[in-house]
Amino acid sequence: MAEKKKPDLERREIPKQPPEVRRHNFFEVALGYTEELAVAEARRCIQCKKPQCVPSCPVEIDIPGFIAHIATGDFQEGVRVLKSRNCLPAVCGRVCPQEEQCEKTCALKKLGGTVAIGRLERFLADWEAARGAPEMPAIQGPTGKKVAVVGGGPAGLTVAGDLIQLGYAVTIYEALHRMGGVLVYGIPEFRLPKAIVNREVQYLQRLGVKLVTDFVVGKTRTIDSLLEEYDAIFVGSGAGLPWFMEIPGENLNGVYSANEYLTRLNLMKGYRFPEYHTPIKVHKRVAVVGGGNVAMDCARSALRLGAESRIVYRRSREELPARLEEVENAEEEGVIFEFLTLPIRYEGDASGWVRRMVCQRMRLGEPDASGRRSPIPIAGDETVFEVDAVVCAIGNSPNPLIGSTTPGLTLGKKGNIMADEATGSTSRAKIWAGGDVVTGAATVILAMGAGRKAARAMHEYLCGS
Amino acid sequence: MYKVIASRMIVPNVHVLTVEAPDVVRDMQPGQFVIIRAEEEGERIPLSVSDWDADRGTVTLVFLNIGSTTHRLARLEEGSGIPTVVGPLGNPAEIGLYGTVLCLAGCYGIGSLFPIARALKARGNRIITVLEARSSFLFYWEERFRQLSDKLVHITRDGTKGYKGHVGRLPEVIKALAEPVHRVIVNGCTFLLKRGSDATRPLGIPTTVSLNPIMIDGTGMCGVCRVSVGGVTRFACVHGPDFDGHQVDWPELLQRRKTYMAEEVVPLRTSRCEEHSLHAEETR
Ligand SMILES: Cc1cc2nc3c(=O)[nH]c(=O)nc-3n(C[C@H](O)[C@H](O)[C@H](O)COP(=O)(O)OP(=O)(O)OC[C@H]3O[C@@H](n4cnc5c(N)ncnc54)[C@H](O)[C@@H]3O)c2cc1C
Ligand SMILES: Cc1cc2nc3c(=O)[nH]c(=O)nc-3n(C[C@H](O)[C@H](O)[C@H](O)COP(=O)(O)OP(=O)(O)OC[C@H]3O[C@@H](n4cnc5c(N)ncnc54)[C@H](O)[C@@H]3O)c2cc1C
Ligand code: SF4
Ligand code: SF4
Ligand code: FES
Numbered sequence: 001m002a003e004k005k006k007p008d009l010e011r012r013e014i015p016k017q018p019p020e021v022r023r024h025n026f027f028e029v030a031l032g033y034t035e036e037l038a039v040a041e042a043r044r045c046i047q048c049k050k051p052q053c054v055p056s057c058p059v060e061i062d063i064p065g066f067i068a069h070i071a072t073g074d075f076q077e078g079v080r081v082l083k084s085r086n087c088l089p090a091v092c093g094r095v096c097p098q099e100e101q102c103e104k105t106c107a108l109k110k111l112g113g114t115v116a117i118g119r120l121e122r123f124l125a126d127w128e129a130a131r132g133a134p135e136m137p138a139i140q141g142p143t144g145k146k147v148a149v150v151g152g153g154p155a156g157l158t159v160a161g162d163l164i165q166l167g168y169a170v171t172i173y174e175a176l177h178r179m180g181g182v183l184v185y186g187i188p189e190f191r192l193p194k195a196i197v198n199r200e201v202q203y204l205q206r207l208g209v210k211l212v213t214d215f216v217v218g219k220t221r222t223i224d225s226l227l228e229e230y231d232a233i234f235v236g237s238g239a240g241l242p243w244f245m246e247i248p249g250e251n252l253n254g255v256y257s258a259n260e261y262l263t264r265l266n267l268m269k270g271y272r273f274p275e276y277h278t279p280i281k282v283h284k285r286v287a288v289v290g291g292g293n294v295a296m297d298c299a300r301s302a303l304r305l306g307a308e309s310r311i312v313y314r315r316s317r318e319e320l321p322a323r324l325e326e327v328e329n330a331e332e333e334g335v336i337f338e339f340l341t342l343p344i345r346y347e348g349d350a351s352g353w354v355r356r357m358v359c360q361r362m363r364l365g366e367p368d369a370s371g372r373r374s375p376i377p378i379a380g381d382e383t384v385f386e387v388d389a390v391v392c393a394i395g396n397s398p399n400p401l402i403g404s405t406t407p408g409l410t411l412g413k414k415g416n417i418m419a420d421e422a423t424g425s426t427s428r429a430k431i432w433a434g435g436d437v438v439t440g441a442a443t444v445i446l447a448m449g450a451g452r453k454a455a456r457a458m459h460e461y462l463c464g465s
Numbered sequence: 466m467y468k469v470i471a472s473r474m475i476v477p478n479v480h481v482l483t484v485e486a487p488d489v490v491r492d493m494q495p496g497q498f499v500i501i502r503a504e505e506e507g508e509r510i511p512l513s514v515s516d517w518d519a520d521r522g523t524v525t526l527v528f529l530n531i532g533s534t535t536h537r538l539a540r541l542e543e544g545s546g547i548p549t550v551v552g553p554l555g556n557p558a559e560i561g562l563y564g565t566v567l568c569l570a571g572c573y574g575i576g577s578l579f580p581i582a583r584a585l586k587a588r589g590n591r592i593i594t595v596l597e598a599r600s601s602f603l604f605y606w607e608e609r610f611r612q613l614s615d616k617l618v619h620i621t622r623d624g625t626k627g628y629k630g631h632v633g634r635l636p637e638v639i640k641a642l643a644e645p646v647h648r649v650i651v652n653g654c655t656f657l658l659k660r661g662s663d664a665t666r667p668l669g670i671p672t673t674v675s676l677n678p679i680m681i682d683g684t685g686m687c688g689v690c691r692v693s694v695g696g697v698t699r700f701a702c703v704h705g706p707d708f709d710g711h712q713v714d715w716p717e718l719l720q721r722r723k724t725y726m727a728e729e730v731v732p733l734r735t736s737r738c739e740e741h742s743l744h745a746e747e748t749r
Binding site: 175176177213214215216219220221240241242244246250251253254256257259260263264268269273274275276277278279280281351352399400401 | 698717
């Protein structure tokens with residue numbers, strides 16, 4: 001009788017650039033598993049009969065399935081299992097908040113040895129990419145129907161990838177000059193190399209998806225004008241409208257929205273100015289307001305540009321909404337955290353540049369609607385930081401452009417498009433929507449999941465069986 | 466790539482560029498702008514639309530050669546291409562029936578005001594055009610304006626044509642007219658917009674200015690274009706570019722435009738060979 005093996009609880013660490021090196025460059029922080037490390041990590045998975053990890057993945061990847069193939073060294077088969085559910089594994093393996101999703105319910109978690117599902121996923125995707133052109137999927141015969149996709153972010157890319165394989169003629173319209181959405185303009189190179197996103201986009205192009213950049217739907221043409229040409233439309237225009245706090249001094253020079261700061265750096269490659277022509281300021285002391293992934297990305301970018309970088313967050317470390325791994329990375333790299341601190345005004349110098357950030361100290365009270373303990377001002381307790389730049393990373397909501405130019409499209413309070421959760425259908429026939437434009441700022445994998453559901457529903461509508 | 470149909474310097478430092486961009490001009494309205502990039506590594510810059518031809522699918526831009534991007538645009542030759550032309554962006558200018566409209570323009574604004582003046586005229590307004598420049602040799606498109614204006618006035622810094630001085634003389638120009646002015650529309654550099662608004666404020670004439678803050682995306686995504694108008698923060702690219710000149714916080718706008726002053730000269734001083742070799746490394 002086979003003896004029951006004690007599970008190996010030693011989670012294999014992913015090799016990383018050391019903090020003192022990486023804080024000076026924009027290259028990727030995590031270097032990825034070697035084959036040996038990946039196989040060793042995969043062997044730790046106990047191949048649960050009823051795996052709890054799977055339902056916690058928004059696209060329900062067959063996690064033990066692909067991990068088993070890594071364990072036996074059959075990477076090609078592993079890729080196939082992975083890709084049958086997730087078309088952007090190289091992206092998700094890097095940026096999914098795994099500790100909140102798949103890894104949260106891993107059977108080995110209680111024992112303190114959660115399987116590194118995301119890292120294994122990333123390993124397979126990178127292994128495939130390193131071998132050259134990916135396998136092309138079968139494409140069904142043309143249906144003769146045309147679909148337009150608005151927005152080239154993860155939601156839009158997913159819909160396009162699914163529908164092209166089902167035989168539709170698909171065109172993506174993207175407002176910016178590059179496809180990828182937040183993956184190219186928001187998430188920095190050191191967390192998600194742009195070459196990975198470009199590879200996925202090129203793959204779609206090879207499948208036959210038509211990519212149109214520099215095209216603002218609602219301005220260049222309205223949804224209704226596109227509907228004269230297309231049989232159906234998917235709107236995945238994201239949540240790109242930045243919020244400000246509306247406190248005094250916010251329009252001083254040196255106060256940025258996270259979108260501006262990150263766009264200059266990532267999309268326009270400002271960190272390579274002047275070789276790329278979009279300027280980025282070199283600051284000495286940067287304060288980033290907020291505690292999510294966006295705030296971490298801004299703070300770590302500022303650090304890499306040579307600044308003293310500080311996160312100013314109104315709750316405590318417990319409540320930080322960012323991925324844990326990124327918080328730890330930021331701490332290691334030397335980002336300073338000011339918890340329970342809320343900016344109340346900015347003060348500038350005579351030439352209009354921000355110089356000081358005046359903050360209110362807070363304490364934690366009762367849990368609020370979000371379930372997190374709410375911050376309460378401590379009367380009279382103010383503190384001042386000397387700064388020469390502030391990045392406001394307190395959130396985004398959907399851009400009203402599409403809503404305001406598409407009559408009959410029902411919107412929610414925050415300007416989000418109202419869509420059915422299971423199908424993505426909206427109040428207008430022939431129009432589907434999904435991703436951040438429906439949910440407000442969320443995650444890559446949720447946007448992809450929404451795209452996948454919508455593609456299925458659109459297929460049913462267009463070629464209804 | 467968007468094909469360059471025509472490109473030439475029309476007066477010293479001011480260029481007229483015509484580009485093929487059929488999608489962009491399909492629904493173009495006066496007062497809107499486009500964002501362009503001159504080359505792959507290039508910055509995105511906004512330029513007002515000075516004319517267009519929806520049938521031929523072309524858009525015409527007038528720009529002042531002042532910095533790295535406009536410098537590159539100025540060197541474009543016919544038949545070459547630029548990687549980005551996106552639009553139409555911003556709200557169309559309001560084309561109401563006001564009575565007598567005074568159109569004040571200088572520099573690139575002479576070009577960008579033209580389609581607005583044309584539409585206002587077609588709407589039935591009387592048009593008084595006031596063009597401002599350092600010297601008479603810097604005026605262009607005069608024939609176009611003569612045709613649509615009921616009166617054409619010049620102001621030159623050196624007095625070589627019309628009034629001598631700058632836009633501060635606008636109240637005199639208005640006083641000298643035989644008719645009341647119901648509305649003033651200003652296009653051009655930020656100083657002209659501000660001084661024009663300062664001049665009409667005491668006269669109580671509603672004044673619309675086409676603002677030109679720094680922009681990146683032009684769709685409301687980055688917030689760099691924010692301006693304070695009547696004490697409220699607006700994004701010029703989506704709420705404008707036209708605003709009430711008497712409500713704009715001019716010192717703030719002028720300051721915000723200077724954000725990248727120090728960096729803007731760097732590309733001009735960078736040798737292109739260095740740039741090419743670096744770029745070659747990356748794309749290899
Ligand atoms: C800095 C940052 C870090 C993040 N980090 C993480 C992370 O670590 N993990 C994670 O899971 N999620 C992260 N997110 C969130 C995640 O990126 C988003 O939830 C996801 O990208 C949403 O995808 P989407 O396709 O709905 O929209 P987007 O990615 O926003 O794409 C929308 C696209 O539509 C285009 N568009 C908008 N309007 C129009 C129009 N009118 N016409 C044409 N095109 C238009 C936009 O230009 C954009 O390219 C992060 C977000 C940011 C900003
Ligand atoms: C809605 C709008 C319409 C405009 N229309 C015209 C036009 O029709 N013709 C014209 O000549 N100019 C126009 N401008 C101004 C034009 O965008 C700038 O002159 C141009 O960006 C300068 O770029 P540069 O790289 O050559 O110069 P730089 O050396 O980068 O900068 C020189 C000056 O341009 C300003 N500037 C720099 N980058 C930007 C940017 N991305 N957006 C806006 N301003 C910037 C700076 O404040 C600086 O004062 C317009 C601006 C706006 C916002
Ligand atoms: S897609 Fe995200 S949630 Fe699903 S298994 Fe991969 S890393 Fe986990
Ligand atoms: S829950 Fe954990 S151990 Fe079980 S199959 Fe999933 S990854 Fe493997
Ligand atoms: S240019 Fe980015 S919001 Fe206006």
